[in-house]
Amino acid sequence: MSGRADTSRARRLLNRATAGIPERRHPVTHVADLPARQPRFAAWPDWAPSAVVDAIRASGVEQPWTHQADAAELAWSGRDVVIATGTASGKSLVYQLPVLSALHTDPKATALYLAPTKALGADQLRAVSALDLDGVRPASYDGDTPLPERDWVREHARWVFTNPDMLHRGVLSAHARWAKFFRRLSYVVVDECHSYRGVFGSHVALLLRRLRRVARHYGADPVFVLASATTAEPAEFAARLTGRECSPVVEDASPRGARTVALWEPPLLEELAGENGAPVRRSAGAEAARILAELVIEGARSLAFVRSRRGAELTALGANRILSEVDPELGEAVAAYRAGFLPEERRSLEKSLLSGRLLGVATTNALELGVDISGLDAVVLAGYPGTLASFWQQSGRAGRAGDDALVVFVARDDPLDTYLVHHPAALLDRPVETAVLDPSNPYVLAPQLACAAAELPLTANELPEFGGEAARDVLDELVADKVLRRRPSGWYWTTRERPQHEVDIRGSGGEQIAVVEAETSRMLGTVDPGSACSTVHQGAVYLHQGSAYVVDELDLEHGIALVHAEDPEWNTSAREVVDIAVLDTVREERYGGVTVCLGEVAVTSQVVGYLRRLPSGEVLDHVALDLPEQVLRTRAVWYTINGELLDGETGGDRDDRAPGGAGLEPARIPGALHAAEHAAIGLLPLFATCDRWDIGGVSTAMHDDTGEATVFVHDGHPGGAGFADRGFAALVPWLAATREAIVSCECPAGCPSCVQSPKCGNGNDPLDKAGAVTVLDLVLGAVNHEGRHDHGVDHTAEDPAAKTG
Numbered sequence: 001m002s003g004r005a006d007t008s009r010a011r012r013l014l015n016r017a018t019a020g021i022p023e024r025r026h027p028v029t030h031v032a033d034l035p036a037r038q039p040r041f042a043a044w045p046d047w048a049p050s051a052v053v054d055a056i057r058a059s060g061v062e063q064p065w066t067h068q069a070d071a072a073e074l075a076w077s078g079r080d081v082v083i084a085t086g087t088a089s090g091k092s093l094v095y096q097l098p099v100l101s102a103l104h105t106d107p108k109a110t111a112l113y114l115a116p117t118k119a120l121g122a123d124q125l126r127a128v129s130a131l132d133l134d135g136v137r138p139a140s141y142d143g144d145t146p147l148p149e150r151d152w153v154r155e156h157a158r159w160v161f162t163n164p165d166m167l168h169r170g171v172l173s174a175h176a177r178w179a180k181f182f183r184r185l186s187y188v189v190v191d192e193c194h195s196y197r198g199v200f201g202s203h204v205a206l207l208l209r210r211l212r213r214v215a216r217h218y219g220a221d222p223v224f225v226l227a228s229a230t231t232a233e234p235a236e237f238a239a240r241l242t243g244r245e246c247s248p249v250v251e252d253a254s255p256r257g258a259r260t261v262a263l264w265e266p267p268l269l270e271e272l273a274g275e276n277g278a279p280v281r282r283s284a285g286a287e288a289a290r291i292l293a294e295l296v297i298e299g300a301r302s303l304a305f306v307r308s309r310r311g312a313e314l315t316a317l318g319a320n321r322i323l324s325e326v327d328p329e330l331g332e333a334v335a336a337y338r339a340g341f342l343p344e345e346r347r348s349l350e351k352s353l354l355s356g357r358l359l360g361v362a363t364t365n366a367l368e369l370g371v372d373i374s375g376l377d378a379v380v381l382a383g384y385p386g387t388l389a390s391f392w393q394q395s396g397r398a399g400r401a402g403d404d405a406l407v408v409f410v411a412r413d414d415p416l417d418t419y420l421v422h423h424p425a426a427l428l429d430r431p432v433e434t435a436v437l438d439p440s441n442p443y444v445l446a447p448q449l450a451c452a453a454a455e456l457p458l459t460a461n462e463l464p465e466f467g468g469e470a471a472r473d474v475l476d477e478l479v480a481d482k483v484l485r486r487r488p489s490g491w492y493w494t495t496r497e498r499p500q501h502e503v504d505i506r507g508s509g510g511e512q513i514a515v516v517e518a519e520t521s522r523m524l525g526t527v528d529p530g531s532a533c534s535t536v537h538q539g540a541v542y543l544h545q546g547s548a549y550v551v552d553e554l555d556l557e558h559g560i561a562l563v564h565a566e567d568p569e570w571n572t573s574a575r576e577v578v579d580i581a582v583l584d585t586v587r588e589e590r591y592g593g594v595t596v597c598l599g600e601v602a603v604t605s606q607v608v609g610y611l612r613r614l615p616s617g618e619v620l621d622h623v624a625l626d627l628p629e630q631v632l633r634t635r636a637v638w639y640t641i642n643g644e645l646l647d648g649e650t651g652g653d654r655d656d657r658a659p660g661g662a663g664l665e666p667a668r669i670p671g672a673l674h675a676a677e678h679a680a681i682g683l684l685p686l687f688a689t690c691d692r693w694d695i696g697g698v699s700t701a702m703h704d705d706t707g708e709a710t711v712f713v714h715d716g717h718p719g720g721a722g723f724a725d726r727g728f729a730a731l732v733p734w735l736a737a738t739r740e741a742i743v744s745c746e747c748p749a750g751c752p753s754c755v756q757s758p759k760c761g762n763g764n765d766p767l768d769k770a771g772a773v774t775v776l777d778l779v780l781g782a783v784n785h786e787g788r789h790d791h792g793v794d795h796t797a798e799d800p801a802a803k804t805g
């Protein structure tokens, strides 16, 4: 049932935000009205003990919505279930109901809750503790749990709240000490499971298999309850993550108010110059500050999402400055919120915003998970948050039942953002993407199998759940390397040391580089060895939980980067030269002069310097560096174009060009390929739930291995995380969107909104914007001319887990 879209208030807010902007600089590219939805309720299930129902009702939930009752019912009946519904649709209740019922009914039963972040786990623990149910004994077990308390948790807690890191290092590695807990383990809750993607997701997928086999060892077979933001194909994703079939519940029956979504592109500034003199747009953060100020003047409770902490602080400052000019009383109406806030600080901010004492908040994505703020009048997103799931999660903070609300998406200077504000359907009408992960990646499988064998010897009949043949190959290598020993009964770990401490499930293998504050010797975090040269080189600005540090020295030999706290006004981006070699072509498709491939590659890169840039986009200077070469073996998707097709005579009629020549002069070819590569990297996240920084690219007018002009886009992690595979599967829509992003940008010769890349090793030179469109037309023309079979249903390419099976 959907309600009428009464959006008069949202329209009034939008008019206020655009008032006074001259027509020729009008930033709004599209406005859409999303209808309201009425709630649908279900009865409390018979099996739920009255003590549990009473406690939940006392917390303010009078009756469950139908999706909550349906999903809880499945879980109670012993089925693994994934609930994938919108922001604030009450996913917590879905697992609380069966888990609390089980703990109440069976006094020995236990349950495990996993969250991707400590903060979210702490929030959920607080919510369960507040229900104050006898005998549940919920407790957290994470890096912050004091040692003396840990014994108590193992012995007595019945609902343990932890995260994948602690499960890996602290629970499974010492499972005998948890025997009592595992014996009656009845439920495993995997919250915000859509955030398990890429290499981290691949590790978590294998970690959950390890968890299940340890539970099995103690005689338990827990039910998995997964909670996800809305995604496409949640059941497939959940099955890949857990290795078991999961029943999906996706019909959202929670109420929501009507929303108006406006897409907004800041104007190009005439007075500033970026790299190679390219034009720069007004920054999304500055634009968000202005919009926020206008909304606050209208009395609208508003939230702005900004990409960095510094950005959030600048946006809050900017809004307050504008407000104090209008009315000095309003000079502090907007606050900044960041990761690292204590729970009490967050609660007080939530309260102030909900009560209207505070009218505006500018925040980093930190607020995305685990904060109970919804029903706002307006949300401003400064920049695409990277996935549609996050886009809807953030915009879902706006809109209360019965009231309409405004969402403004402000494009950043980036090809993906440019594409989205000019192609609203790609943002508003597309199903949310499935998270990509690849548990068969040998670089992930090897350490995970070593951990599994160290926990309990691995037997041959367990291999199917770890990937079958792929796992057997990896085990053979581990035996050859003397990491494991093969005996008739299975594979055995050989030493007393525990491998879990050496395996970083958030990184992609290898010895991590420690980032250490020189003055205090405090370790701030770790960086993958593969990315250390580009992220923690001398002079780099390193962000840790939103605070800035500057790197004094990178010592690769000892695996350490020394930093000091400093927040300069610029940010840095590394410049590297990259070379790529084809090791193995897994798939190859030929289309009259154009060849499209997927395969394994070796990427050799060397960081040669870095750029210092102001938040406005203005480039200060380039600093040279002398660092060693790095080699990355990973997966890539690439296309090649033969020379005749590129520089041959045009066939006259442009629309009828393929497969005739494009008439691109040889001197223009490198810039054309390079520009097409940059824009394609910018757009892949639309199809492969990756970050632009998770992938890289190389283009060359003549590649040694292919013998032709070639554009490669490769995964940024050893062994790959499935992104290149996804690019190969979605090649046509991906390159079509890339072309659209380039032609939609009105700059004359290329800027960060279309073909310039913030991390280009060659200083964004040469780049040929028009040539890139020609290249993409050639490739799309050739592929479409011959027709490509639908890779959307081709699981050998679509599902990276199947690639070695």
Ligand SMILES: Nc1ncnc2c1ncn2[C@@H]1O[C@H](COP(=O)(O)OP(=O)(O)OP(=O)(O)O)[C@@H](O)[C@H]1O
Binding pocket: 060, 061, 062, 063, 064, 065, 068, 085, 086, 087, 088, 089, 090, 091, 092, 093, 369, 370, 371, 372
């Ligand atoms: N059936 C219900 N009726 C009324 N309110 C409810 C109901 N179920 C949950 N709520 C309330 O809705 C709010 C959001 O619930 P919850 O945090 O579980 O949502 P979520 O789907 O997990 O949100 P997020 O997308 O942020 O993870 C909470 O304040 C909760 O008390």
